[in-house]
Amino acid sequence: MDTIVRVGALPVPSADSHAVPPVREWAGHTGTGVALGCAALGLTTGFVDFLGDDPPGALVRERLAGSGVDFRPLISPHGTRRAVNLVSPDGRRMSFYDARDPLDLRMPPEHYLPLLRRTRHVHLSISHFARYLFDDIEALGVPVSTDLHDWDGLTEHHRAFAFRSDLVFLSTAGAGERIGQIMREIIREGRAKAVIATAGAGGAYLLTPEDRTPRLVPAAVPPTPVVDSNGAGDAFTCGFLYGRLSGHELEECARLGAVAGAHACTAAGTHTALARPDDLLASASPPPPPPPVPAVEAQVSSTGA
Template sequence: MTFQQVSEPYDAYDVLVVGGSGVDTVVSVGALPVPLADSYAVPPLYEGAGHTGTGVALGCAALGLTTGFVDFIGDDHPGTLVRERMAGSGVDFRPLISPHGTRRAVNLVAPDGRRMSFYDARDPAELRMPPEHYLPPLRRARHVHLSIMNFARFLYDDIEALGLPVSTDLQDWDGLTDHHREFALRSDLVFLSTAGASERIAVVMREILHEGRAEAVIATAGAGGAYLLSADDRTPRLVPAVVPPGPVVDSNGAGDAFTSGFLYGRLAGRDLEECARLGAVAGAYACTSRGTHTALVGPEELHAALRAKATAPLTAPPGGDGHRIPGPPDAQVSPTGA
C-alpha cells in the first residue's frame, strides 16, 4: 500500500472518522424481495460514493463540524469516485492506497425507499493502518467515530491512551457475531439497527450498556423511529420518527445521517434526548433523494425541523418490559450501511 498525497491536515477536528468509504451502485426495483426471474428491465443505475464512513463524514461536515477522515481506497475508478465526492465537501480526507481496491456495494431500492444491500468488503483480515498515518490526526480530534472495518479495532488502544470519546455503528448486529463485539464494548456511543437482533434488540442494547463502556446505545428502526438506552433508563425509550421534508425516495445513508445529527448535538453539549431528535431529523432528510449521501441536512434546516417536531414526547416502546421492540420493515441492511 502507498500513501495518498494530500494537503496539510487541519489544526483540529471536531470529528475524525476512521474507515467505511466505498462506492454504491443503486438499482431501482419494483418491490422487495425481488421475485425470481432471469432478468429485469430497470431505470438507469446510479453509481456514487457511499458506505457508512463516507456518510458520517459528509454529514458532520455539512453540519459545520470540522471533520477528518482516514481510510483505505483503491487506485481504481471507484476510488476516484470517492476522492471526487470528498473534494470540496469540507471533509479532510486522508486515504491510503490499498492494492485490494475500493469497497463496493450493490443496493436494490424499492419504490417505498426500502433497500437491500450486497456488500463487497475486499479488505483482508490482516490489513492494518500504520500508526504514522492515523496518529497525527487522532491527536487533533475531539471525537473519533470508528466504522466496523477490521483494521479500525486496532486503533482503540491509542484512542483510550489519548482519552478521546469514541462512537461506532454496529449496523445490523445480531448481538452474537464476534466481529462486532469489541466495537460494541469499547465505544462511548453505540449505534445499531434493529434489523439484526429484531425482537432481541432491547436485550442486546442492555448487554452493550452493562458489559461495555457506553454511556448510550441507540437503535434505529427506519420508519419506526429509534430507541435510546442510557444508564438512567430501565428500558429503551422511543424516539419518534420525523416526517421527511419531501417524498421518501431512497433510505440509503439514513442511518449514517442519524449518527451525524446525533454527534452534532453531542459535541454541542446537548442531552441525549435532543441528540436523538437531531439524528431523527437528519435521517429523515437523507431519504428525500436518490443515491447515498446525496441529501445532507445543514444546521439551520436541522434546528428548524427540530423546533417544528418538538411537541412529540419520548415514550417507552410497546411492551413496557423492554424485551420486545417492533423491528423495521423487512429490508436487509449491509454490514457497512452502504
C-alpha cells in the same frame, strides 16, 4: 462505492432477468457518509480510510473534493470496497457488501495518530482494520462512537466495537424483538454512555445506564416524499453527534438524528441529501448554558470533530 439498482419490490421475485431503471453509482460507505454529513453540519471533520487506485476510488475522491472533509486516504492494493444496493419504490433497500480487504490489513499509526491528537471525538466504522485503533484512542482519552448496523448480537466481529465505544448506534433490522436485550448487554458489558437503535419509519430507541428500558424517539417527518433510504442511518449518526458536540441532552441528540435521517431519504442515491444546521435547529431545543469559567485560570482550545 455504491451501485444502486432500483427494483419493483423487495424481496425481488425470482426470475432470470428484470428490467430496471438506469443503474447509478455513488460514493458510498458508512465512513464516507458520516464524514460528509458532519462536515455539512459545520463540524471540522477529518477522514482516514483505505482506497483503491482505481475508477471507483477516483469517484470517491471527486465526491469528497470541496466537501470540507479533510480526506487522507491510504492506497490499498486490494481496490476500493464496493456494495450493490437494491432499492424498492418505497425507499427501502437491501445491500450486498464485498469483503475484499484481507484480515491482516492494518492502518499504520503514523497515518492516524497526528489527527487523533487534535480531535475531540472519533467515529469508527466497523471495518476490520479499525478495531486496532481502539488502544490508541483510549490512551489519548478521546470519546469514540461506532455504528454496528444490523448486528444480531451474536456475530463476534462486532463485539469489540460494541463494548469499547462510548456511543453505540445500531439498527433494529438484525435483532428484531431481541433489540432491547442487545442494547442492555452493550450497556452492561461495555463502556457505552448511550446505545441508540434506529428503526426506520418506526423511529429510534435510546438506552442509557440509568434507564430500565429503551426510550422511544419518534421518527421525524421528511420535508419531501421519501425516495431512497440509502445513507439514512449515517445521517442519523451525524445529527446525533452534532447535538452531542453542541451540548444537547441525549434525547434531544436522538431527535436531531431523526431529523437528519429523514432528510437523507428525500433524494436518490447515497449521501446526496445532507442536512444543514438550519434543518436541525429549526426543530431543536436550546442547549444547556455552558459551565461558568473558573475565575483564576481559563484555557481555550480549538478542536475538531
